[in-house]
Amino acid sequence: MTNIVEVAVGVILRDKEVFLTRRASEAHQGGKWEFPGGKREANESMPEALARELQEEVGIEVLASTPLMQISHDYGDKKVLLDVNLVVQFNNEPESKEGLEFRWVPINRLSEVDFPEANSAIVNKLLAV
Ligand SMILES: Nc1nc2c([nH]c(=O)n2[C@@H]2O[C@H](COP(=O)(O)OP(=O)(O)OP(=O)(O)O)[C@@H](O)[C@H]2O)c(=O)[nH]1
Numbered sequence: 001m002t003n004i005v006e007v008a009v010g011v012i013l014r015d016k017e018v019f020l021t022r023r024a025s026e027a028h029q030g031g032k033w034e035f036p037g038g039k040r041e042a043n044e045s046m047p048e049a050l051a052r053e054l055q056e057e058v059g060i061e062v063l064a065s066t067p068l069m070q071i072s073h074d075y076g077d078k079k080v081l082l083d084v085n086l087v088v089q090f091n092n093e094p095e096s097k098e099g100l101e102f103r104w105v106p107i108n109r110l111s112e113v114d115f116p117e118a119n120s121a122i123v124n125k126l127l128a129v
Pocket residue numbers: 005007008009027028029033034035036037038039040053078080082116117118119
């Protein structure tokens with residue numbers, strides 16, 4: 001299996017805190033905390049996928065985002081390419097439209113959070129900013 005899943009990921013940032021949701025227990029990497037986002041569909045650009053996923057999952061309208069980094073990771077059962085974007089301007093208060101747990105976490109506490117393996121590069125980058 002050489003198929004790589006492309007994922008648009010949004011780091012929603014406000015007052016040095018980021019917005020996290022908790023993955024459903026039955027999902028890939030279930031029970032771990034994540035930055036909201038999801039798979040790019042064939043007809044979409046990455047920015048379009050980001051806007052759609054953040055609207056669907058957390059109910060915000062992205063007004064401004066900047067690319068942070070791309071991460072390739074092989075989970076063994078799945079290969080992902082995470083396209084990670086800082087979301088600094090948005091409409092509406094983020095929540096989980098899917099009934100998942102969510103919380104705001106200060107950037108300087110991100111190393112304490114139980115994330116999927118691929119996310120350690122994101123955390124390191126955010127801590128360095
Ligand atoms: N959204 C998101 N996915 C991540 C992160 N880190 C990470 O390794 N992933 C992986 O990227 C993939 C993206 O998946 P997703 O499950 O959110 O995709 P989706 O929203 O389109 O879900 P669906 O499969 O229910 O349609 C999963 O395999 C997930 O484990 C992260 O911080 N946020």
